[in-house]
Amino acid sequence: MKDTIVLYTSPGRGHLNSMVELGKLILTYHPCFSIDIIIPTAPFVTSAGTDDYIASVSATAPSVTFHQLPPPVSRIPDTLRSPADFPALVYELGELNNPNLHETLITISKRSNLKAFVIDFLCNPAFQVSSSTLSIPTYYYFTTAGSVLAANLYLPTLHKNTTKSFRELGSALLNFPGFPPFPARDMALPMHDREGKVYKGLVDTGIQMAKSAGIIVNTFELLQERAIKAMLEGQCIPGETLPPLYCIGPVVGRGNGENRGRDRHECLSWLDSKPSRSVLFLCFGSLGSFSSKQLKEMAIGLERSGVKFLWVVRAPAPDSVENRSSLESLLPEGFLDRTKDRGLVVESWAPQVEVLNHESVGGFVTHCGWNSVLEGVCAGVPMLAWPLYAEQKMIKAVVVEEMKVGLAVTRSEEGDGLVSSAELEQRVSELMDSEKGRAVKERAVAMKEAAAAAMRDGGSSRVALDNLVESFKRGRMAPLGQSKQ
Numbered sequence: 001m002k003d004t005i006v007l008y009t010s011p012g013r014g015h016l017n018s019m020v021e022l023g024k025l026i027l028t029y030h031p032c033f034s035i036d037i038i039i040p041t042a043p044f045v046t047s048a049g050t051d052d053y054i055a056s057v058s059a060t061a062p063s064v065t066f067h068q069l070p071p072p073v074s075r076i077p078d079t080l081r082s083p084a085d086f087p088a089l090v091y092e093l094g095e096l097n098n099p100n101l102h103e104t105l106i107t108i109s110k111r112s113n114l115k116a117f118v119i120d121f122l123c124n125p126a127f128q129v130s131s132s133t134l135s136i137p138t139y140y141y142f143t144t145a146g147s148v149l150a151a152n153l154y155l156p157t158l159h160k161n162t163t164k165s166f167r168e169l170g171s172a173l174l175n176f177p178g179f180p181p182f183p184a185r186d187m188a189l190p191m192h193d194r195e196g197k198v199y200k201g202l203v204d205t206g207i208q209m210a211k212s213a214g215i216i217v218n219t220f221e222l223l224q225e226r227a228i229k230a231m232l233e234g235q236c237i238p239g240e241t242l243p244p245l246y247c248i249g250p251v252v253g254r255g256n257g258e259n260r261g262r263d264r265h266e267c268l269s270w271l272d273s274k275p276s277r278s279v280l281f282l283c284f285g286s287l288g289s290f291s292s293k294q295l296k297e298m299a300i301g302l303e304r305s306g307v308k309f310l311w312v313v314r315a316p317a318p319d320s321v322e323n324r325s326s327l328e329s330l331l332p333e334g335f336l337d338r339t340k341d342r343g344l345v346v347e348s349w350a351p352q353v354e355v356l357n358h359e360s361v362g363g364f365v366t367h368c369g370w371n372s373v374l375e376g377v378c379a380g381v382p383m384l385a386w387p388l389y390a391e392q393k394m395i396k397a398v399v400v401e402e403m404k405v406g407l408a409v410t411r412s413e414e415g416d417g418l419v420s421s422a423e424l425e426q427r428v429s430e431l432m433d434s435e436k437g438r439a440v441k442e443r444a445v446a447m448k449e450a451a452a453a454a455m456r457d458g459g460s461s462r463v464a465l466d467n468l469v470e471s472f473k474r475g476r477m478a479p480l481g482q483s484k485q
Protein backbone atom coordinates (compact mmCIF):
# COMPACT_ATOMS: atom_id res chain seq x y z
CA MET A 1 0.00 0.00 0.00
CA LYS A 2 1.24 3.46 -0.92
CA ASP A 3 1.80 6.16 1.71
CA THR A 4 -0.98 8.67 1.20
CA ILE A 5 -1.45 12.27 2.19
CA VAL A 6 -5.06 13.46 2.18
CA LEU A 7 -5.73 17.13 1.48
CA TYR A 8 -9.11 18.67 2.30
CA THR A 9 -9.86 21.86 0.41
CA SER A 10 -12.40 24.57 1.14
CA PRO A 11 -14.92 25.52 -1.57
CA GLY A 12 -13.81 28.23 -4.00
CA ARG A 13 -11.28 28.23 -6.79
CA GLY A 14 -8.59 30.19 -4.90
CA HIS A 15 -8.53 27.48 -2.23
CA LEU A 16 -8.76 24.51 -4.58
CA ASN A 17 -5.93 25.83 -6.80
CA SER A 18 -3.71 26.37 -3.80
CA MET A 19 -4.37 22.91 -2.39
CA VAL A 20 -3.76 21.24 -5.76
CA GLU A 21 -0.46 23.12 -6.09
CA LEU A 22 0.53 21.98 -2.59
CA GLY A 23 -0.16 18.37 -3.63
CA LYS A 24 1.86 18.79 -6.82
CA LEU A 25 4.74 20.38 -4.91
CA ILE A 26 4.91 17.43 -2.50
CA LEU A 27 4.88 14.96 -5.42
CA THR A 28 7.57 16.86 -7.35
CA TYR A 29 10.16 16.34 -4.63
CA HIS A 30 8.71 13.29 -2.88
CA PRO A 31 7.06 11.11 -5.55
CA CYS A 32 6.85 8.17 -3.14
CA PHE A 33 3.48 9.50 -1.91
CA SER A 34 0.07 9.49 -3.43
CA ILE A 35 -2.15 12.51 -2.88
CA ASP A 36 -5.90 12.33 -2.35
CA ILE A 37 -7.80 15.61 -2.50
CA ILE A 38 -11.25 15.80 -0.92
CA ILE A 39 -13.55 18.52 -2.25
CA PRO A 40 -16.69 19.47 -0.33
CA THR A 41 -19.92 19.94 -2.20
CA ALA A 42 -20.69 23.63 -2.17
CA PRO A 43 -24.22 24.38 -3.26
CA PHE A 44 -24.94 27.95 -4.41
CA VAL A 45 -21.28 28.49 -5.27
CA THR A 46 -20.59 28.92 -8.96
CA SER A 47 -17.01 28.28 -9.87
CA ALA A 48 -16.58 28.54 -13.61
CA GLY A 49 -14.21 26.04 -15.18
CA THR A 50 -13.62 23.98 -12.03
CA ASP A 51 -14.60 20.64 -13.62
CA ASP A 52 -12.25 21.23 -16.55
CA TYR A 53 -9.49 22.20 -14.15
CA ILE A 54 -9.93 19.00 -12.13
CA ALA A 55 -9.98 16.93 -15.32
CA SER A 56 -6.76 18.52 -16.55
CA VAL A 57 -5.00 17.94 -13.20
CA SER A 58 -6.16 14.31 -13.15
CA ALA A 59 -4.85 13.81 -16.68
CA THR A 60 -1.41 15.28 -15.99
CA ALA A 61 -0.84 14.15 -12.38
CA PRO A 62 -1.86 10.47 -12.06
CA SER A 63 -0.76 10.29 -8.41
CA VAL A 64 -3.48 12.81 -7.52
CA THR A 65 -6.97 11.42 -6.91
CA PHE A 66 -9.99 13.65 -6.33
CA HIS A 67 -12.94 12.75 -4.12
CA GLN A 68 -16.03 14.92 -4.35
CA LEU A 69 -18.06 14.63 -1.15
CA PRO A 70 -21.76 13.90 -1.68
CA PRO A 71 -24.17 16.65 -0.63
CA PRO A 72 -24.60 16.80 3.15
CA VAL A 73 -27.42 14.70 4.55
CA SER A 74 -28.68 17.53 6.75
CA ARG A 75 -30.37 20.44 5.09
CA ILE A 76 -28.49 23.69 4.56
CA PRO A 77 -30.36 26.51 6.32
CA ASP A 78 -32.35 28.73 3.94
CA THR A 79 -30.74 31.76 5.54
CA LEU A 80 -27.41 30.87 3.88
CA ARG A 81 -28.51 30.80 0.26
CA SER A 82 -27.31 34.18 -0.93
CA PRO A 83 -23.73 34.80 -2.18
CA ALA A 84 -23.31 37.38 0.60
CA ASP A 85 -23.60 34.52 3.08
CA PHE A 86 -20.82 32.53 1.43
CA PRO A 87 -18.35 32.85 4.35
CA ALA A 88 -20.95 31.64 6.88
CA LEU A 89 -21.98 28.90 4.44
CA VAL A 90 -18.38 27.65 4.32
CA TYR A 91 -18.39 27.12 8.09
CA GLU A 92 -21.86 25.61 8.11
CA LEU A 93 -20.87 23.21 5.32
CA GLY A 94 -17.76 22.22 7.22
CA GLU A 95 -19.93 20.91 10.03
CA LEU A 96 -22.58 19.38 7.79
CA ASN A 97 -19.95 17.60 5.67
CA ASN A 98 -18.28 15.93 8.66
CA PRO A 99 -20.24 12.63 8.47
CA ASN A 100 -19.35 12.22 4.77
CA LEU A 101 -15.78 13.24 5.44
CA HIS A 102 -15.54 10.60 8.15
CA GLU A 103 -16.78 7.91 5.71
CA THR A 104 -14.39 9.05 2.98
CA LEU A 105 -11.36 9.00 5.28
CA ILE A 106 -12.20 5.47 6.38
CA THR A 107 -12.58 4.35 2.76
CA ILE A 108 -9.22 5.89 1.82
CA SER A 109 -7.48 4.35 4.84
CA LYS A 110 -8.66 0.86 3.79
CA ARG A 111 -6.83 1.03 0.48
CA SER A 112 -3.78 3.08 1.40
CA ASN A 113 -1.42 3.89 4.19
CA LEU A 114 -2.88 7.19 5.34
CA LYS A 115 0.03 9.13 6.83
CA ALA A 116 -1.38 12.60 7.28
CA PHE A 117 -4.44 14.75 6.78
CA VAL A 118 -4.03 18.38 5.74
CA ILE A 119 -7.01 20.69 6.13
CA ASP A 120 -7.52 24.09 4.63
CA PHE A 121 -7.86 26.44 7.60
CA LEU A 122 -11.44 27.23 6.53
CA CYS A 123 -12.30 23.52 6.99
CA ASN A 124 -11.64 23.77 10.71
CA PRO A 125 -14.63 21.58 11.81
CA ALA A 126 -12.84 18.64 10.12
CA PHE A 127 -10.23 18.67 12.90
CA GLN A 128 -12.77 17.01 15.20
CA VAL A 129 -13.15 14.09 12.80
CA SER A 130 -9.55 13.52 11.77
CA SER A 131 -7.67 14.33 14.93
CA SER A 132 -10.08 13.74 17.80
CA THR A 133 -12.12 10.82 16.39
CA LEU A 134 -9.76 9.07 13.97
CA SER A 135 -6.40 10.08 15.48
CA ILE A 136 -4.85 10.90 12.10
CA PRO A 137 -1.98 13.40 12.37
CA THR A 138 -3.71 16.56 11.21
CA TYR A 139 -2.00 19.61 9.76
CA TYR A 140 -3.50 22.95 8.82
CA TYR A 141 -2.78 24.55 5.47
CA PHE A 142 -3.03 28.32 5.74
CA THR A 143 -3.73 29.45 2.18
CA THR A 144 -3.40 33.13 2.90
CA ALA A 145 -0.63 35.42 4.17
CA GLY A 146 1.72 34.56 7.05
CA SER A 147 0.78 37.88 8.65
CA VAL A 148 -2.89 36.87 8.57
CA LEU A 149 -1.91 33.56 10.18
CA ALA A 150 -0.14 35.46 12.97
CA ALA A 151 -3.33 37.48 13.53
CA ASN A 152 -5.53 34.37 13.44
CA LEU A 153 -3.34 32.61 16.00
CA TYR A 154 -3.62 35.66 18.25
CA LEU A 155 -7.40 35.99 17.79
CA PRO A 156 -8.39 33.74 20.75
CA THR A 157 -6.19 35.91 23.04
CA LEU A 158 -7.69 39.11 21.67
CA HIS A 159 -11.16 37.60 22.14
CA LYS A 160 -10.41 36.94 25.80
CA ASN A 161 -9.00 40.43 26.33
CA THR A 162 -11.94 42.40 25.00
CA THR A 163 -15.70 42.16 25.17
CA LYS A 164 -16.25 44.47 22.21
CA SER A 165 -16.91 43.37 18.67
CA PHE A 166 -14.82 44.66 15.75
CA ARG A 167 -17.89 46.65 14.73
CA GLU A 168 -17.94 48.37 18.12
CA LEU A 169 -14.18 48.92 18.08
CA GLY A 170 -14.56 50.77 14.75
CA SER A 171 -11.48 52.84 13.96
CA ALA A 172 -9.54 51.61 17.04
CA LEU A 173 -6.24 50.06 15.99
CA LEU A 174 -5.67 46.36 16.62
CA ASN A 175 -2.13 45.35 17.49
CA PHE A 176 -1.72 41.80 16.23
CA PRO A 177 1.82 40.52 16.78
CA GLY A 178 3.77 40.64 13.53
CA PHE A 179 1.18 42.84 11.86
CA PRO A 180 1.09 46.58 11.21
CA PRO A 181 -1.46 48.41 13.46
CA PHE A 182 -4.79 47.70 11.80
CA PRO A 183 -8.23 49.38 12.19
CA ALA A 184 -10.84 46.98 13.60
CA ARG A 185 -13.41 48.16 11.03
CA ASP A 186 -11.16 46.84 8.22
CA MET A 187 -11.38 43.27 9.48
CA ALA A 188 -13.42 41.09 7.10
CA LEU A 189 -17.09 42.08 7.38
CA PRO A 190 -18.37 38.67 8.52
CA MET A 191 -15.92 38.97 11.45
CA HIS A 192 -17.62 42.10 12.78
CA ASP A 193 -20.32 40.17 14.61
CA ARG A 194 -18.87 38.55 17.73
CA GLU A 195 -21.77 36.11 17.84
CA GLY A 196 -21.53 35.25 14.13
CA LYS A 197 -20.56 31.90 12.68
CA VAL A 198 -17.46 33.23 10.90
CA TYR A 199 -16.01 35.06 13.91
CA LYS A 200 -16.58 32.09 16.22
CA GLY A 201 -15.23 29.75 13.56
CA LEU A 202 -11.98 31.70 13.22
CA VAL A 203 -11.50 31.97 17.00
CA ASP A 204 -11.89 28.20 17.16
CA THR A 205 -9.51 27.78 14.21
CA GLY A 206 -6.90 29.78 16.15
CA ILE A 207 -7.32 27.47 19.14
CA GLN A 208 -7.21 24.22 17.16
CA MET A 209 -4.34 25.19 14.85
CA ALA A 210 -2.24 25.55 17.97
CA LYS A 211 -3.02 21.89 18.83
CA SER A 212 -2.36 20.49 15.38
CA ALA A 213 0.56 18.39 14.13
CA GLY A 214 1.84 21.40 12.21
CA ILE A 215 0.87 24.54 10.34
CA ILE A 216 1.80 24.82 6.69
CA VAL A 217 1.72 28.36 5.35
CA ASN A 218 1.93 29.55 1.79
CA THR A 219 4.67 32.12 2.17
CA PHE A 220 8.45 32.29 2.41
CA GLU A 221 10.68 33.56 5.18
CA LEU A 222 12.12 36.61 3.46
CA LEU A 223 8.73 37.88 2.28
CA GLN A 224 7.13 38.04 5.73
CA GLU A 225 10.01 38.10 8.19
CA ARG A 226 8.19 40.12 10.83
CA ALA A 227 5.14 37.87 11.06
CA ILE A 228 7.18 34.67 11.02
CA LYS A 229 9.46 35.98 13.77
CA ALA A 230 6.43 36.92 15.90
CA MET A 231 5.02 33.41 15.53
CA LEU A 232 8.32 31.62 16.23
CA GLU A 233 8.94 33.79 19.29
CA GLY A 234 5.58 32.68 20.71
CA GLN A 235 4.02 36.15 20.66
CA CYS A 236 0.87 34.90 18.91
CA ILE A 237 -0.12 32.17 21.36
CA PRO A 238 1.14 33.46 24.72
CA GLY A 239 1.88 30.70 27.21
CA GLU A 240 1.57 27.89 24.65
CA THR A 241 4.04 26.22 22.31
CA LEU A 242 3.59 26.76 18.61
CA PRO A 243 3.39 23.51 16.65
CA PRO A 244 5.96 23.18 13.85
CA LEU A 245 5.52 25.96 11.31
CA TYR A 246 6.29 25.12 7.68
CA CYS A 247 6.71 28.15 5.38
CA ILE A 248 6.81 26.24 2.11
CA GLY A 249 5.72 28.92 -0.36
CA PRO A 250 5.27 30.48 -2.74
CA VAL A 251 2.98 27.66 -3.82
CA VAL A 252 1.53 28.97 -7.08
CA GLY A 253 0.52 27.47 -10.39
CA ARG A 254 2.77 27.76 -13.40
CA GLY A 255 -0.13 28.12 -15.78
CA ASN A 256 -1.37 25.18 -17.73
CA GLY A 257 -1.27 23.58 -21.13
CA GLU A 258 -4.66 24.87 -22.23
CA ASN A 259 -2.96 28.09 -23.19
CA ARG A 260 -0.36 26.61 -25.48
CA GLY A 261 -0.53 26.12 -29.23
CA ARG A 262 -3.84 26.52 -31.01
CA ASP A 263 -5.78 26.95 -27.78
CA ARG A 264 -3.65 29.84 -26.59
CA HIS A 265 -5.88 32.48 -25.06
CA GLU A 266 -6.46 35.50 -27.34
CA CYS A 267 -5.24 37.90 -24.65
CA LEU A 268 -1.75 36.33 -24.76
CA SER A 269 -1.48 36.93 -28.50
CA TRP A 270 -2.69 40.48 -27.92
CA LEU A 271 0.04 40.94 -25.29
CA ASP A 272 2.66 39.70 -27.79
CA SER A 273 2.13 42.86 -29.82
CA LYS A 274 2.75 45.24 -26.89
CA PRO A 275 6.09 46.70 -25.72
CA SER A 276 7.93 45.28 -22.73
CA ARG A 277 6.38 46.07 -19.29
CA SER A 278 3.86 48.48 -20.83
CA VAL A 279 0.52 46.82 -19.99
CA LEU A 280 -1.49 47.14 -16.80
CA PHE A 281 -3.38 43.93 -15.96
CA LEU A 282 -6.60 44.24 -13.93
CA CYS A 283 -8.08 41.06 -12.48
CA PHE A 284 -10.05 40.48 -9.29
CA GLY A 285 -9.87 36.79 -8.44
CA SER A 286 -12.38 34.04 -8.87
CA LEU A 287 -15.32 35.89 -7.33
CA GLY A 288 -14.62 39.62 -7.54
CA SER A 289 -17.21 41.71 -9.36
CA PHE A 290 -18.33 45.36 -9.33
CA SER A 291 -21.51 47.39 -9.64
CA SER A 292 -22.05 48.93 -13.06
CA LYS A 293 -21.43 52.37 -11.51
CA GLN A 294 -17.98 51.27 -10.29
CA LEU A 295 -17.18 49.61 -13.62
CA LYS A 296 -17.91 52.88 -15.39
CA GLU A 297 -15.63 54.82 -13.01
CA MET A 298 -12.88 52.29 -13.68
CA ALA A 299 -13.29 52.60 -17.42
CA ILE A 300 -13.10 56.40 -17.28
CA GLY A 301 -10.01 56.27 -15.07
CA LEU A 302 -8.27 53.80 -17.37
CA GLU A 303 -9.13 55.80 -20.46
CA ARG A 304 -7.81 59.04 -18.96
CA SER A 305 -4.63 57.45 -17.66
CA GLY A 306 -3.57 56.68 -21.22
CA VAL A 307 -1.98 53.35 -20.20
CA LYS A 308 -2.26 50.12 -22.11
CA PHE A 309 -4.47 47.71 -20.23
CA LEU A 310 -5.80 44.16 -20.14
CA TRP A 311 -8.94 44.13 -18.00
CA VAL A 312 -10.85 41.06 -16.85
CA VAL A 313 -14.40 42.25 -16.28
CA ARG A 314 -17.02 40.24 -14.49
CA ALA A 315 -20.65 41.34 -14.60
CA PRO A 316 -22.19 42.29 -11.25
CA ALA A 317 -23.04 39.49 -8.81
CA PRO A 318 -25.87 37.14 -9.81
CA ASP A 319 -28.21 38.35 -7.08
CA SER A 320 -28.06 41.87 -8.44
CA VAL A 321 -30.73 43.27 -10.74
CA GLU A 322 -27.87 44.51 -12.89
CA ASN A 323 -26.80 41.04 -13.92
CA ARG A 324 -29.02 41.11 -16.98
CA SER A 325 -26.90 43.76 -18.62
CA SER A 326 -24.44 42.81 -21.34
CA LEU A 327 -20.80 43.59 -20.70
CA GLU A 328 -20.77 46.31 -23.34
CA SER A 329 -23.71 48.10 -21.76
CA LEU A 330 -21.91 48.11 -18.39
CA LEU A 331 -19.07 50.22 -19.80
CA PRO A 332 -19.30 53.86 -20.91
CA GLU A 333 -20.69 54.27 -24.41
CA GLY A 334 -17.96 53.98 -27.03
CA PHE A 335 -15.30 52.99 -24.46
CA LEU A 336 -14.36 49.73 -26.17
CA ASP A 337 -14.04 51.44 -29.53
CA ARG A 338 -12.05 54.42 -28.26
CA THR A 339 -9.54 52.25 -26.42
CA LYS A 340 -9.30 49.37 -28.90
CA ASP A 341 -5.70 50.18 -29.89
CA ARG A 342 -4.37 50.08 -26.35
CA GLY A 343 -6.87 48.12 -24.30
CA LEU A 344 -8.40 44.65 -24.23
CA VAL A 345 -11.41 43.71 -22.12
CA VAL A 346 -11.84 40.01 -21.41
CA GLU A 347 -15.04 38.68 -19.92
CA SER A 348 -14.91 36.77 -16.61
CA TRP A 349 -11.63 34.84 -16.80
CA ALA A 350 -8.09 35.12 -18.18
CA PRO A 351 -5.09 32.81 -17.71
CA GLN A 352 -3.68 34.98 -14.93
CA VAL A 353 -0.38 33.22 -14.31
CA GLU A 354 0.55 33.29 -18.00
CA VAL A 355 -0.52 36.91 -18.26
CA LEU A 356 1.52 38.01 -15.24
CA ASN A 357 4.57 36.25 -16.62
CA HIS A 358 4.21 37.80 -20.05
CA GLU A 359 7.03 40.18 -20.87
CA SER A 360 4.57 42.97 -21.77
CA VAL A 361 2.90 43.17 -18.36
CA GLY A 362 4.23 45.94 -16.12
CA GLY A 363 1.58 46.36 -13.40
CA PHE A 364 -1.21 44.39 -11.74
CA VAL A 365 -4.39 45.79 -10.19
CA THR A 366 -5.47 43.05 -7.77
CA HIS A 367 -8.22 42.40 -5.23
CA CYS A 368 -5.47 41.07 -2.93
CA GLY A 369 -6.47 37.43 -2.90
CA TRP A 370 -3.30 35.83 -1.55
CA ASN A 371 -2.79 33.56 -4.56
CA SER A 372 -2.94 36.56 -6.86
CA VAL A 373 -0.46 38.46 -4.69
CA LEU A 374 1.97 35.53 -4.68
CA GLU A 375 1.57 35.09 -8.43
CA GLY A 376 2.39 38.79 -8.81
CA VAL A 377 5.45 38.38 -6.56
CA CYS A 378 6.69 35.35 -8.52
CA ALA A 379 6.34 37.28 -11.76
CA GLY A 380 8.09 40.35 -10.29
CA VAL A 381 5.13 42.59 -11.21
CA PRO A 382 4.36 45.60 -8.97
CA MET A 383 0.77 45.80 -7.73
CA LEU A 384 -2.04 48.21 -7.13
CA ALA A 385 -4.04 46.88 -4.20
CA TRP A 386 -7.82 47.12 -4.46
CA PRO A 387 -9.19 44.87 -1.70
CA LEU A 388 -12.81 43.74 -2.02
CA TYR A 389 -13.85 41.31 0.72
CA ALA A 390 -12.65 38.60 3.14
CA GLU A 391 -9.15 39.26 4.60
CA GLN A 392 -8.12 41.33 1.59
CA LYS A 393 -7.78 44.66 3.47
CA MET A 394 -5.31 42.91 5.76
CA ILE A 395 -3.39 41.67 2.73
CA LYS A 396 -3.42 45.15 1.24
CA ALA A 397 -1.71 46.44 4.40
CA VAL A 398 0.87 43.67 4.13
CA VAL A 399 1.51 44.25 0.40
CA VAL A 400 1.95 48.01 0.83
CA GLU A 401 3.49 48.40 4.29
CA GLU A 402 5.44 45.19 4.84
CA MET A 403 6.30 43.63 1.51
CA LYS A 404 6.45 47.05 -0.20
CA VAL A 405 5.63 45.56 -3.60
CA GLY A 406 2.53 47.64 -4.21
CA LEU A 407 0.58 50.87 -3.86
CA ALA A 408 -3.09 51.07 -2.95
CA VAL A 409 -6.23 52.73 -4.25
CA THR A 410 -8.41 54.64 -1.76
CA ARG A 411 -12.19 54.50 -1.71
CA SER A 412 -14.16 57.69 -1.36
CA GLU A 413 -15.18 58.28 2.26
CA GLU A 414 -18.62 59.54 1.28
CA GLY A 415 -21.79 57.85 0.22
CA ASP A 416 -21.16 55.09 -2.25
CA GLY A 417 -17.59 54.25 -1.17
CA LEU A 418 -16.49 53.91 -4.79
CA VAL A 419 -12.96 54.27 -6.09
CA SER A 420 -13.36 57.32 -8.30
CA SER A 421 -12.07 57.54 -11.86
CA ALA A 422 -9.70 60.35 -10.78
CA GLU A 423 -8.26 58.22 -7.97
CA LEU A 424 -7.69 55.27 -10.27
CA GLU A 425 -6.15 57.46 -12.96
CA GLN A 426 -3.71 58.97 -10.47
CA ARG A 427 -2.66 55.67 -8.86
CA VAL A 428 -2.25 53.94 -12.20
CA SER A 429 0.04 56.73 -13.44
CA GLU A 430 1.95 56.55 -10.16
CA LEU A 431 2.46 52.80 -10.46
CA MET A 432 3.37 52.73 -14.13
CA ASP A 433 5.36 55.95 -14.39
CA SER A 434 6.75 57.67 -11.27
CA GLU A 435 9.67 57.48 -8.84
CA LYS A 436 7.39 55.86 -6.28
CA GLY A 437 6.30 53.32 -8.86
CA ARG A 438 9.92 52.59 -9.78
CA ALA A 439 10.85 51.86 -6.14
CA VAL A 440 7.95 49.42 -5.86
CA LYS A 441 8.95 47.84 -9.17
CA GLU A 442 12.54 47.30 -8.00
CA ARG A 443 11.32 45.73 -4.79
CA ALA A 444 8.95 43.46 -6.77
CA VAL A 445 11.85 42.23 -8.90
CA ALA A 446 13.95 41.62 -5.76
CA MET A 447 11.11 39.60 -4.21
CA LYS A 448 10.76 37.56 -7.39
CA GLU A 449 14.40 36.55 -7.06
CA ALA A 450 13.98 35.85 -3.34
CA ALA A 451 10.96 33.66 -4.08
CA ALA A 452 12.93 31.63 -6.62
CA ALA A 453 15.82 31.28 -4.16
CA ALA A 454 13.50 30.05 -1.39
CA MET A 455 12.23 27.27 -3.66
CA ARG A 456 15.69 26.17 -4.86
CA ASP A 457 17.57 23.23 -3.39
CA GLY A 458 18.70 24.36 0.10
CA GLY A 459 16.35 27.38 0.05
CA SER A 460 14.22 28.09 3.13
CA SER A 461 10.97 26.79 1.62
CA ARG A 462 12.59 23.59 0.29
CA VAL A 463 14.08 22.89 3.71
CA ALA A 464 10.65 23.45 5.27
CA LEU A 465 9.05 21.11 2.71
CA ASP A 466 11.62 18.38 3.47
CA ASN A 467 10.97 18.80 7.20
CA LEU A 468 7.23 18.57 6.59
CA VAL A 469 7.63 15.39 4.56
CA GLU A 470 9.83 13.86 7.29
CA SER A 471 7.05 14.61 9.73
CA PHE A 472 4.48 13.02 7.35
CA LYS A 473 6.65 9.91 7.10
CA ARG A 474 6.79 9.49 10.84
CA GLY A 475 2.99 9.36 10.65
CA ARG A 476 2.47 10.48 14.20
CA MET A 477 2.27 13.74 16.04
CA ALA A 478 5.51 15.58 15.40
CA PRO A 479 7.40 16.59 18.51
CA LEU A 480 6.50 20.11 19.51
CA GLY A 481 9.09 22.60 18.40
CA GLN A 482 10.06 24.38 15.27
CA SER A 483 10.32 23.34 11.65
CA LYS A 484 14.10 23.07 11.41
CA GLN A 485 14.69 19.55 12.69
Ligand SMILES: O=c1ccn([C@@H]2O[C@H](COP(=O)(O)OP(=O)(O)O[C@H]3O[C@H](CO)[C@@H](O)[C@H](O)[C@H]3O)[C@@H](O)[C@H]2O)c(=O)[nH]1
Nearest residue numbers: 014143144285286349350351352353369370371372390391
Ligand atom coordinates in the same frame (compact mmCIF):
# COMPACT_ATOMS: atom_id res chain seq x y z
O1 LIG B 1 -9.49 35.55 -14.40
C1 LIG B 1 -8.95 34.89 -13.53
C2 LIG B 1 -9.22 35.02 -12.15
C3 LIG B 1 -8.52 34.25 -11.26
N1 LIG B 1 -7.59 33.34 -11.68
C4 LIG B 1 -6.86 32.50 -10.72
O2 LIG B 1 -7.70 32.20 -9.61
C5 LIG B 1 -6.97 32.25 -8.41
C6 LIG B 1 -7.64 33.26 -7.49
O3 LIG B 1 -7.10 33.16 -6.21
P1 LIG B 1 -6.97 34.40 -5.23
O4 LIG B 1 -6.23 35.49 -5.85
O5 LIG B 1 -6.41 33.91 -3.95
O6 LIG B 1 -8.42 34.94 -5.09
P2 LIG B 1 -9.79 34.29 -4.52
O7 LIG B 1 -10.27 33.27 -5.41
O8 LIG B 1 -10.66 35.44 -4.26
O9 LIG B 1 -9.28 33.63 -3.14
C7 LIG B 1 -9.86 33.34 -1.90
O10 LIG B 1 -8.80 32.62 -1.22
C8 LIG B 1 -7.61 33.37 -0.99
C9 LIG B 1 -6.59 32.42 -0.35
O11 LIG B 1 -7.05 31.94 0.87
C10 LIG B 1 -7.91 34.57 -0.12
O12 LIG B 1 -6.73 35.34 0.10
C11 LIG B 1 -9.00 35.43 -0.79
O13 LIG B 1 -9.34 36.55 0.02
C12 LIG B 1 -10.23 34.58 -1.05
O14 LIG B 1 -11.22 35.34 -1.71
C13 LIG B 1 -5.55 32.66 -8.75
O15 LIG B 1 -4.74 31.50 -8.79
C14 LIG B 1 -5.68 33.27 -10.14
O16 LIG B 1 -4.53 33.07 -10.94
C15 LIG B 1 -7.31 33.21 -13.02
O17 LIG B 1 -6.47 32.40 -13.43
N2 LIG B 1 -8.00 33.99 -13.90
